[in-house]
Amino acid sequence: LSALVGLAAASPAPQVMDFNQINNAPSVSQKGPVLAAVTQTNIYDQSSAISAASADVTAAVTTVQKRWIFGFGSGSGSSSCTTSTIAKAVALPSSSSSSKPSSSPSITVTSTMGGNTGTATTSSTTACATTPEAGTYCGFINPEDPCAPQPDGYGHKVTPDTVAAFEAYSGFHKDALNAVTPLTYVQSFRDLNASTSANSYLSLVTLQSYDTQGCSQWCDNTTLCESFNIYIERDPSLNPTEGQCPDPSSITNYKCTLWGSSINATTATNQGGWRDDFQVVIVGSNGYNKINTTITPPSCGSNWNSGSQCSSGGAISKPSCNVGNHFFPGPYNPTVCAAYAEAQTAKNKAAAGWWSMWMYQPCNMFNSYMVKKNGVPMGTYCSLFNTEVDHSWATYFGGVSGSDKFDIETSMTY
Numbered sequence: 001l002s003a004l005v006g007l008a009a010a011s012p013a014p015q016v017m018d019f020n021q022i023n024n025a026p027s028v029s030q031k032g033p034v035l036a037a038v039t040q041t042n043i044y045d046q047s048s049a050i051s052a053a054s055a056d057v058t059a060a061v062t063t064v065q066k067r068w069i070f071g072f073g074s075g076s077g078s079s080s081c082t083t084s085t086i087a088k089a090v091a092l093p094s095s096s097s098s099s100k101p102s103s104s105p106s107i108t109v110t111s112t113m114g115g116n117t118g119t120a121t122t123s124s125t126t127a128c129a130t131t132p133e134a135g136t137y138c139g140f141i142n143p144e145d146p147c148a149p150q151p152d153g154y155g156h157k158v159t160p161d162t163v164a165a166f167e168a169y170s171g172f173h174k175d176a177l178n179a180v181t182p183l184t185y186v187q188s189f190r191d192l193n194a195s196t197s198a199n200s201y202l203s204l205v206t207l208q209s210y211d212t213q214g215c216s217q218w219c220d221n222t223t224l225c226e227s228f229n230i231y232i233e234r235d236p237s238l239n240p241t242e243g244q245c246p247d248p249s250s251i252t253n254y255k256c257t258l259w260g261s262s263i264n265a266t267t268a269t270n271q272g273g274w275r276d277d278f279q280v281v282i283v284g285s286n287g288y289n290k291i292n293t294t295i296t297p298p299s300c301g302s303n304w305n306s307g308s309q310c311s312s313g314g315a316i317s318k319p320s321c322n323v324g325n326h327f328f329p330g331p332y333n334p335t336v337c338a339a340y341a342e343a344q345t346a347k348n349k350a351a352a353g354w355w356s357m358w359m360y361q362p363c364n365m366f367n368s369y370m371v372k373k374n375g376v377p378m379g380t381y382c383s384l385f386n387t388e389v390d391h392s393w394a395t396y397f398g399g400v401s402g403s404d405k406f407d408i409e410t411s412m413t414y
Contacts, residue, residue, distance in 0.1 A: 260331020
């Protein structure tokens, strides 16, 4: 964005992390797959997130230090440029489009449930007596119907068919302990009895085996994916229904979830749950993080430079040049910061009026990073600056608020 603007003095903006804004942020739509889900690929919608970020700018930021055009005056605006702004959190938008890539690895997805379009699990060879509903075909059985057959699991069927036997079955633990770590990933936890739950949830696929390579390929081809969690789940063979089939026999599914942040043992808090009288449990849960996360430069129509990672790992802390901060719950996504920065600059320019249009407050650089609260991913934090600030100012590494510890991950500048 152009820096040919003037700046005038005002009060400094709070530059460090706003803990209240993070704590009071709206909840994301999902922190992990619902119990009945077999496939979910439309959890986070990028276009809706960008629109929400742009629309959330509600007030202009006051100008800071005066800077003349055509090279007159201070020029870079890198010394004293103080300002104030009030930021608020934005709810993660519900998705209307899939995050599934157009070209995906050869992973078998058995079905879809939990609000997604499902594929038939049972079909009939006889002629249809009625016309099938749109999106289905002759003989389609909705897996959400009472006692309907569920997508058959490819895993070992444990006997006796009890939760204790499932959790103790040695074959499942061997799958997790002997799993090969993909070349571009590092293992963050293994063989836990719980799967990851966090704001950065992106999607779920069900596999035919404990296939870490296939799961990593799915992550590599999914926008914003930085990690994956693969695990084994005890699921019902029929849709449990009170009074008809409340506790059917079990099947075994291999599941792979994708995340827009790193994950660790702290995030593995989902131990399953109940579907009527049937208990869903999880075993053999392994987590893997990408070694080098490549963040796609924002593309919101402006000439942002390609992102560069702060070598110290910290966030930029230069209050004198800060023109606003904003938190977006969800996966790490610098593009929402770009959209917010552009909208804030446009708002500032419009508020300046024709008589002072060369003195509005611009955003010429932003710093985006993932916030973790007590080790759990929360969302993207954006700090806006009126000039380019070098990485020697990346000296903020988080803080403590009450009993909560806030950390920073993947700090990038654009």
